[in-house]
Amino acid sequence: xxxxxxxxxxxxxxxxxxxxxxxxxxxxxxxxxxxxxxxxxxxxxxxxxxxxxxxxxxxxxxxxxxxxxxxxxxxxxxxxxxxxxxxxxxxxxxxxxxxxxxxxxxxxxxxxxxxxxxxxxxxxxxxxxxxxxxxxxxxxxxxxxxxxxxxxxxxxxxxxxxxxxxxxxxxxxxxxxxxxxxxxxxxxxxxxxxxxxxxxxxxxxxxxxxxxxxxxxxxxxxxxxxxxxxxxxxxxxxxxxxxxxxxxxxxxxxxxxxxxxxxxxxxxxxxxxxxxxxxxxxxxxxxxxxxxxxxxxxxxxxxxxxxxxxxxxxxxxxxxxxxxxxxxxxxxxxxxxxxxxxxxxxxxxxxxxxxxxxxxxxxxxxxxxxxxxxxxxxxxxxxxxxxxxxxxxxxxxxxxxxxxxxxxxxxxxxxxxxxxxxxxxxxxxxxxxxxxxxxxxxxxxxxxxxxxxxxxxxxxxxxxxxxxxxxxxxxxxxxxxxxxxxxxxxxxxxxxxxxxxxxxxxxxxxxxxxxxxxxxxxxxxxxxxxxxxxxxxxxxxxxxxxxxxxxxxxxxxxxxxxxxxxxxxxxxxxx
Amino acid sequence: xxxxxxxxxxxxxxxxxxxxxxxxxxxxxxxxxxxxxxxxxxxxxxxxxxxxxxxxxxxxxxxxxxxxxxxxxxxxxxxxxxxxxxxxxxxxxxxxxxxxxxxxxxxxxxxxxxxxxxxxxxxxxxxxxxxxxxxxxxxxxxxxxxxxxxxxxxxxxxxxxxxxxxxxxxxxxxxxxxxxxxxxxxxxxxxxxxxxxxxxxxxxxxxxxxxxxxxxxxxxxxxxxxxxxxxxxxxxxxxxxxxxxxxxxxxxxxxxxxxxxxxxxxxxxxxxxxxxxxxxxxxxxxxxxxxxxxxxxxxxxxxxxxxxxxxxxxxxxxxxxxxxxxxxxxxxxxxxxxx
Numbered sequence: 001x002x003x004x005x006x007x008x009x010x011x012x013x014x015x016x017x018x019x020x021x022x023x024x025x026x027x028x029x030x031x032x033x034x035x036x037x038x039x040x041x042x043x044x045x046x047x048x049x050x051x052x053x054x055x056x057x058x059x060x061x062x063x064x065x066x067x068x069x070x071x072x073x074x075x076x077x078x079x080x081x082x083x084x085x086x087x088x089x090x091x092x093x094x095x096x097x098x099x100x101x102x103x104x105x106x107x108x109x110x111x112x113x114x115x116x117x118x119x120x121x122x123x124x125x126x127x128x129x130x131x132x133x134x135x136x137x138x139x140x141x142x143x144x145x146x147x148x149x150x151x152x153x154x155x156x157x158x159x160x161x162x163x164x165x166x167x168x169x170x171x172x173x174x175x176x177x178x179x180x181x182x183x184x185x186x187x188x189x190x191x192x193x194x195x196x197x198x199x200x201x202x203x204x205x206x207x208x209x210x211x212x213x214x215x216x217x218x219x220x221x222x223x224x225x226x227x228x229x230x231x232x233x234x235x236x237x238x239x240x241x242x243x244x245x246x247x248x249x250x251x252x253x254x255x256x257x258x259x260x261x262x263x264x265x266x267x268x269x270x271x272x273x274x275x276x277x278x279x280x281x282x283x284x285x286x287x288x289x290x291x292x293x294x295x296x297x298x299x300x301x302x303x304x305x306x307x308x309x310x311x312x313x314x315x316x317x318x319x320x321x322x323x324x325x326x327x328x329x330x331x332x333x334x335x336x337x338x339x340x341x342x343x344x345x346x347x348x349x350x351x352x353x354x355x356x357x358x359x360x361x362x363x364x365x366x367x368x369x370x371x372x373x374x375x376x377x378x379x380x381x382x383x384x385x386x387x388x389x390x391x392x393x394x395x396x397x398x399x400x401x402x403x404x405x406x407x408x409x410x411x412x413x414x415x416x417x418x419x420x421x422x423x424x425x426x427x428x429x430x431x432x433x434x435x436x437x438x439x440x441x442x443x444x445x446x447x448x449x450x451x452x453x454x455x456x457x458x459x460x461x462x463x464x465x466x467x468x469x470x471x472x473x474x475x476x477x478x479x480x481x482x483x484x485x486x487x488x489x490x491x492x493x494x495x496x497x498x499x500x501x502x503x504x505x506x507x508x509x510x511x512x513x514x515x516x517x518x519x520x521x522x523x524x525x526x527x528x529x530x531x532x533x534x535x536x537x538x539x540x541x542x543x544x545x546x547x548x549x550x551x552x553x554x555x556x557x558x559x560x561x562x563x564x565x566x567x568x569x570x571x572x573x574x575x
Numbered sequence: 576x577x578x579x580x581x582x583x584x585x586x587x588x589x590x591x592x593x594x595x596x597x598x599x600x601x602x603x604x605x606x607x608x609x610x611x612x613x614x615x616x617x618x619x620x621x622x623x624x625x626x627x628x629x630x631x632x633x634x635x636x637x638x639x640x641x642x643x644x645x646x647x648x649x650x651x652x653x654x655x656x657x658x659x660x661x662x663x664x665x666x667x668x669x670x671x672x673x674x675x676x677x678x679x680x681x682x683x684x685x686x687x688x689x690x691x692x693x694x695x696x697x698x699x700x701x702x703x704x705x706x707x708x709x710x711x712x713x714x715x716x717x718x719x720x721x722x723x724x725x726x727x728x729x730x731x732x733x734x735x736x737x738x739x740x741x742x743x744x745x746x747x748x749x750x751x752x753x754x755x756x757x758x759x760x761x762x763x764x765x766x767x768x769x770x771x772x773x774x775x776x777x778x779x780x781x782x783x784x785x786x787x788x789x790x791x792x793x794x795x796x797x798x799x800x801x802x803x804x805x806x807x808x809x810x811x812x813x814x815x816x817x818x819x820x821x822x823x824x825x826x827x828x829x830x831x832x833x834x835x836x837x838x839x840x841x842x843x844x845x846x847x848x849x850x851x852x853x854x855x856x857x858x859x860x861x862x863x864x865x866x867x868x869x870x871x872x873x874x875x876x877x878x879x880x881x882x883x884x885x886x887x888x889x890x891x892x893x894x895x896x897x898x899x900x901x902x903x904x905x906x907x908x909x910x911x912x913x914x
Binding site: 097 | 779780
């Protein structure tokens with residue numbers, strides 16, 4: 001497209017029409033726009049003029065709905081007639097931590113009914129934090145003959161029977177990805193429901209399930225699906241069985257092992273090692289449940305090209321991790337448990353110069369007994385060794401302002417900074433001061449910051465900093481922090497790109513809530529629980545902002561909070 | 576813009592959203608514990624000064640405690656410990672669980688706020704359900720609209736409206752006294768949904784822990800907690816041969832509790848054990864020894880042969896007698912009948 005025509009198009013509808021007549025037909029515009037994948041770009045395109053709006057809606061094949069209550073399925077179907085792939089997110093993120101009551105909603109079924117009527121050629125469905133029943137899964141399986149990919153992340157309401165329905169009916173299935181769901185695992189033979197003739201599976205992830213599966217069926221399935229590139233097993237699969245699978249699937253790019261602990265003979269060990277090293281395409285490795293130092297060396301040869309290593313289910317010690325990392329020079333993403341301690345993180349800094357993402361989970365999060373795990377020292381060590389680090393999730397029991405300042409100085413490119421000091425409201429353990437300056441340093445230095453989770457003892461100053469400096473911040477999580485309404489007001493008054501704000505156990509009240517009225521229109525969601533907001537405040541909000549979904553709950557199942565609210569912004573224009 | 580409508584959520588058929596079933600919080604599993612919390616709220620904040628002392632960390636061997644300290648653990652403040660442990664006693668993984676210490680977490684107002692709602696009144700409202708505003712429930716009725724909806728915001732309320740509550744803890748209270756924080760890594764009740772870890776990971780890790788806690792050549796170290804005690808101990812189960820030895824060792828460690836007896840050949844004297852343990856329960860002032868097994872269930876110590884016990888035991892908890900009624904309801908009944 002020439003820039004002059006572009007400019008003309010933006011001026012007005014009329015000029016747009018004349019440009020259209022004189023320059024290129026709809027089909028060309030649609031063809032060009034079909035190359036646009038980002039849904040944000042597409043939203044922008046659709047706002048240019050009516051013709052572009054139409055061209056965009058006819059060319060769109062994938063729709064992303066970040067809040068299922070922001071729009072109805074009928075409206076979606078009317079606007080986008082040619083959708084083949086849908087991504088839907090439902091419950092507030094805090095539902096992952098049991099802060100949202102059961103049966104809250106976000107049920108997929110109404111959507112499926114509309115899709116069955118309007119999108120009979122639907123191929124992909126990716127759900128996050130939605131409720132989906134076995135009946136819905138069965139309905140899905142029989143309603144869409146072209147259905148190819150199902151991904152369920154953090155969903156609930158279904159059992160392995162639902163999976164059986166999918167396996168039975170979806171003849172063209174390429175992807176079945178079941179992750180971290182509240183699944184009712186009643187075992188059964190869902191895996192055996194894949195027909196003998198079925199060969200198209202490329203992605204199979206059932207790491208979530210705890211029950212045993214029929215290994216023979218799995219082996220046969222993997223054997224005949226020659227295009228399989230992602231295979232993530234559950235704990236019930238042993239090392240010996242893993243070896244048998246790998247022999248038939250050396251093409252795997254992503255592997256999630258089963259239990260990585262078994263008594264093996266020397267020969268079995270060598271066979272395993274050989275099978276693993278034959279996976280020349282392997283770039284992602286996970287699972288490794290209960291892995292101990294004994295069998296980790298079997299992985300060494302397979303780790304040469306590894307870019308993502310997920311050790312968050314293996315409580316390794318620092319030495320074991322260090323030895324393993326020496327074989328992972330290409331690593332970009334690493335997830336570990338804090339059992340590796342600071343020494344383990346030093347090894348990360350030494351061995352992984354290309355590291356971009358680090359997540360350190362607590363092995364023993366509810367243990368108040370002894371101080372162990374990782375400290376600020378580990379984080380600092382990584383920051384010195386890994387200048388490309390831009391994504392961190394870090395659970396620790398102590399932190400200092402100075403350490404964080406050093407970290408962001410070493411790694412100024414943070415886009416996601418999620419720090420969880422596990423003792424709520426804990427100050428800088430050396431100076432006893434609040435952690436305000438730590439997060440101040442983060443937002444001042446990391447100009448690209450998109451996501452921030454704060455913790456520790458924080459006054460309103462932290463939020464002043466955030467509001468003033470975090471110009472690109474989209475997601476903010478706050479817990480046990482702040483002193484007054486002013487804190488939240490600063491965030492709502494600043495942060496021009498804020499989309500998701502989740503707050504728990506903070507002293508923010510109605511004044512703060514109501515200060516963000518204009519802001520909420522451009523946000524996806526707001527969560528507040530155990531704060532000072534009252535029912536009247538919510539009513540006022542709802543009255544002032546009729547287009548918002550406002551939900552206020554007068555009690556929480558775990559007898560904690562006064563009110564919890566979720567605001568979904570209902571927008572027809574922006575997806 | 577018209578005035579917002581307030582509907583009785585349950586009453587209106589048209590607004591019953593496709594997604595939602597009953598809004599009643601009481602349908603959730605924890606409703607049974609809700610009434611007890613109401614009592615705790617007011618009492619606990621009043622008990623702040625009492626509890627402060629008990630959870631102060633002091634150096635010294637167990638058993639070398641000052642007399643009044645000992646009393647407070649077992650005698651005087653049974654009430655305090657009672658209600659707090661009742662709250663914390665639920666072994667459900669996703670709830671506040673396994674609080675090893677008394678509910679003297681209200682050391683400072685800040686701590687108290689986490690666990691109890693911001694004000695006493697709202698506890699009364701806990702059983703009341705949600706207020707839902709705006710189109711979520713009304714989506715199906717608006718499907719014909721071409722325009723962006725100019726619908727009014729609709730607030731749906733379930734079963735009564737909580738009054739505008741007064742916060743018990745104002746902003747000032749939220750600043751924890753810094754000194755206290757630094758010097759006393761004191762009793763904290765666990766907070767729901769904190770640290771923010773997904774259930775799948777939590778459950779996977781607890782099986783991890785089981786492995787790690789008892790590995791090592793021939794050692795089975797397990798943690799022993801006692802309700803009301805400020806710290807735990809670890810014991811190596813392998814160093815004991817039977818329940819008797821184990822019991823007396825623990826007794827020395829913690830002073831004054833009962834698990835009951837087992838036959839000398841290690842066979843379960845089921846009736847005898849449960850009875851004596853529970854007999855003590857009935858007096859309400861003794862402790863009972865319980866353990867968490869491989870499946871995550873909390874069991875009464877003494878039912879199974881010693882070897883089986885050491886195999887399946889992951890951790891121990893010396894539970895207040897009143898708490899332990901939940902463990903063996905049938906045995907309790909049988910006990911009562913025999914009496």
